[in-house]
Amino acid sequence: MTGEPELRRRxxxxxxxxVKIGSSAITSFGGGIRRPxxxxxxxxCQARMAAGSDVFxxxxxxxxxxxxxxxMTTRPATLSAKQAAASVGQLELARAWGDSFSRYERVVGQVLLTAGDIGRRESAANAQRTLDRLRTLGAVPLVNENDTVATNxxxxxxxxxxxxxxxxxxxADALVLLSDVDAxxxxxxRKGDATAVTMVSGAADLDGVVAGAGGALGTGGMASKLAAA
Incomplete structure (x- = not known):
């Protein structure tokens, strides 16, 4: 079994x-996108690309x-309200990422997907080709769920x-799921003594671990990160 130091080196x-970036990292209730x-x-991401990596x-x-x-002052509860907010927010988000990467003369290409897209061989292959072409053209692929059309x-x-x-x-060689929790x-x-789990190599490493759900702005949380892994 590969040890933790070697995995971290890889x-x-x-x-x-x-690199996955969550809602709580870049948005707030009162001010929309947190530009800093x-x-x-x-x-x-730019530093990593400058070092020779391809970053999605x-x-x-x-x-x-x-x-x-x-x-809106609270996260919408109904599907139609969420989709309406997403239709406005997708433009805001793409513009913000585009402006930010333009500081390095990089173009951003937005790719919106649903689970149905990934689940169909032809559409998944099309998405793969688009992502790879953006990479070869030097653009930064920006992926998000297509909330405006996705149903429950x-x-x-x-x-x-x-x-x-x-x-x-x-x-990909590595998947990084960023969090506002350090481990x-x-x-x-936040509720008392807790021990950090620095490496999970199998189900046994999760014995006794209680992972939480996402916060008010998002739907993720540590539980969804473990499920994704």
Missing amino acids: IGTARRVV QLDALADV VVSSGAIGAGMSPLG EIRFGDNDRLAALVAHLIS LYDSDP
Whole structure:
């Protein structure tokens, strides 16, 4: 079995990387997109690309980005309201990422997918070719779920799962699921003593681990990251 130091080295030198960024990292209830945080994440992705890696960004946040322009103060509960917020937010999000990467003279190409797209051989192959062509043209592929048309029956549920499927689709060397929590813990670190779990190599490493769901702005959380892995 490969040890933790070697696995970390491989991740650190991976040539093709998928990076998933959650809603809570780049959006807020009151102000829509948090540009300083988004710019900082773009800086990190650019540094990795400058070092020779291909980076594919899976960005959540469309609904959160659309809430402020529409005057929403709480995350919408109905599917139609979520899709309306996403239709506005997708434009806001793509513009923000485009502006941020333009500082490095990089173009962003948006790819919106549903679980149905990934589940059909022909559409999955088309998505794969699009992502690969964006890469060869030097653009930054920006992937998100197509919330404006996805129904409850065909939704990914969260972008952690989408990122895992994209990583498989493009044969990525590493998948990085970013979080506002600094590690996987065996219990909620905000509620008392909790031990960090630094490596999970199988189900036995998760014995006794209680993983939480996403926050108010997103649908992910540590539980969905474990499921995606």
